[in-house]
Amino acid sequence: MRVLVTGGAGFIGSNFIRYILEKHKDWEVINLDKLGYGSNLANLKDIENDPRYTFVKGDINDFELVSKLIKEVDAVINFAAESHVDRSISNPYAFIESNVLGVYTILEAIRKYNPEVRLVHVGTDEVYGDIIEGSFTEEDRLMPSSPYSASKAAGDMLVLGYARTYNLNASITRCTNNYGPYQFPEKLIPKTIIRASMGLKIPIYGTGQNVRDWLYVLDHCEAVELVLEKGEKREVYNISAGEEKTNLEVVKTILKLMGKDEDLIEFVEDRPGHDIRYSLDSTKIREQLGWKPKHNFKEGIKKTVEWYLSNEWWWKPLVDEKVLHPTPWKLRW
Template sequence: MRLLVTGGMGFIGSNFIRYILEKHKEWEIINLDKLGYGSNPANLKDIEDDPRYIFVKGDIADFELMKELVKKVDAIVNFAAESHVDRSISSPDNFLRSNVIGVYTILEAIRKENPEVRLVHISTDEVYGDILKGSFREEDAIMPSSPYSATKASADALVLGWARTYKLNASITRCTNNYGPYQFPEKLIPKTIIRASMGLKVPVYGTGENVRDWIYVEDHVRAVENVLLRGEPREIYNISAGEERTNLEVVKKILKLLRKDESLIEFVEDRPGHDLRYSLDSWKITRDLKWRPRYTFKEGLKRTVEWYLENRKWWEPLVDERVLHPTPWKLGW
């Protein structure tokens, strides 16, 4: 198979590429990435000479480029997205271009150049909004709460609409919060590890009682592989590990692994529209595609902390005001 991965220099995309090249020795991958702020060429530095891997610098909203790439591949996995909620609050324009116009461009390129190509569009649990009790299923209504999740919900609607009207072979995945190696430092878990290891205060929004369901990134990319190979057209697949934790609980567990005192915790002003709880029911992918997570939160978090401690040279160049500022959404990007 020749596979086009968009956004492959990002956190989840680079983990996916690394996993696929290791498991599928006969596959080839074209990695399209515009190298925006969430991308890092260092994520895949060690495989750049692999003859099965090609990197193309470019934007998914570039129609002429997408037409040329779509002609060359059997399948597309679209990880490319602006994904930082804090940034979407202060500067939503880029989110519209990447998450809406970009997905529209991919769909139109497929429709006009290679309608037989397989597409897996990577969405997010945030399109559903928050839920105080129970867990969202794929058929539940969506109610996004931020500019980021609103643009991702718009993209989902485009994929479903194009798939039905033009008979495209497209599926959608919606996953809970990922963590693991190569995650951008402004996210909660790497930011906590980095700041605590530097002896800095660890900011926690509001009271820290916001709940997220955490999944180790390797489990997520295995789920995406399953959907790519066995998922049905026009179907949505929730992906979760059933590992719900409050943000405060996550921070405390990291501090314990680092042998740091909880006095480093600093409660800061909450960001606008901060959802209280996310929770997904992933029975569908478990039942239909026989996928299950392999890592508990305890196991995955320990592996993640160890990776960041051992790879300081990777994250040191990325530490800037986004990591050092206690409330990044106020920076006004």
């Protein structure tokens, strides 16, 4: 199989490419990435010379380029997205451009040049909004709380609309918070590990009681692979680990693993529209496709901490003054 992965130089996309090439020796992967904010070719340094892997620098809004690549492949996995809530509050247009117009470009290229191609569009639990009790199923309404989640919801709707109108072979996945190797340092878990290793304060929004379900990135990759191979067209699949933790719990767990004092924790002004709790019911993918996560949070977070502490070469070039000296939500750290 020949697969086009968009956004493959990002955190989840790069882990997916490595996972696929390790598991499927006869598969080929084309990685299309514009190398914007959050992308990093160092994520794939270990496979850059693999003859089955091809990197193409380009934007998913480039219709001519996207069309050319889609003609050559059997499947498209769309990871490409602007994905940080704080930055979407400061600059919403970049999120509309990538997460809505970019999805439209991919769909139009498929419709016109390869309508039989398999498409898996990778989404997020944030499109549902927050939920105080219970868990969202795939049938629940979407109620996004930020420009980021609104743009992702719009992209999902485009995929479903095109799939029905033009009979495209497309599915959507919606996952909970990922963590693991190669995650950009602005995110909670790598930020906590990196700042703690430097003896710097760990900023936590509000009281730190916001709850997220944490999914190890390789478990997410396996779920996306299953949807690619076995998922039904026009279906949505929630992906969750059932590992709900408050932000404060996550930070305290990391500090304990690192032997650091909790005095490093610093509570800062909460961001606007901060969702209280995300929770997904992933019964559908578990029962229909046979997926279940292989890592619990205790195991996954230990592996993640060890990876960051052993790979300073990767994250040190990404750490700048805005990382070392965070400001309120108006800036990215």
